[in-house]
Structure formats: C-alpha cells, structure tokens
Amino acid sequence: MKLIIYFLLQLYLKSVQNAGRMVMKVNGNRLSISKAAELLNCSEETIRNGLKEGSFPFGFAVKQSNRWTYIITVQKFEETTGIKVERMVVQ
DSSP states (O other), rough: HHHHHHHHHHEEEEHHHHHHEEEEEEEEBBBBBBHHHHTTTSHHHHHHHHHHHOOOEEEEEEEETTEEEEEEEEHHHHHHOEEEEEEEEEO
C-alpha cells in the first residue's frame, strides 16, 4: 500500500510540475488535511492513511487514545511536493 501511494504521489508531482505551480493561501505554518488533499488532487482519506503509514514525508500522524492527530507543515509540504503554499499573516 505504501508503495502505491508513493508512486501516485510521484506521478502527480510530475504532472503538477509540468502544468505550472499551484498556489493556496493558508494561515500559519500548518496545512490542513483538506487543503493538502485539494493540492494533491486526492481524497482526505488518502492523505490521512499516507500520514498514518509514513508514506508521505511532508507530515505525520499521532494516535492519542482513540483519536488521530495529523500534522502537515507548510515548509515540509513545499519541499517535498514542489507545490507553493502562500502564507497569510493574521493580525
């Protein structure tokens, strides 16, 4: 499963690089699951499963009791995927 997700991510990244840069505005240094899924053109479930399995190097998942917490940092997402994410300054 990890290998399939990895290859899908690589295939998508090649198509994004050929199509130009995508930009999405976010607040702070973290990217939500929904925004990451939108940028990678996949489902939120795919992002969650990839983070749980360690297939996506741009973030991680932590299980606390019965609940999962997902962390995706903008900087790591940009470095890994090559997709530019604009940060908005909140005052």
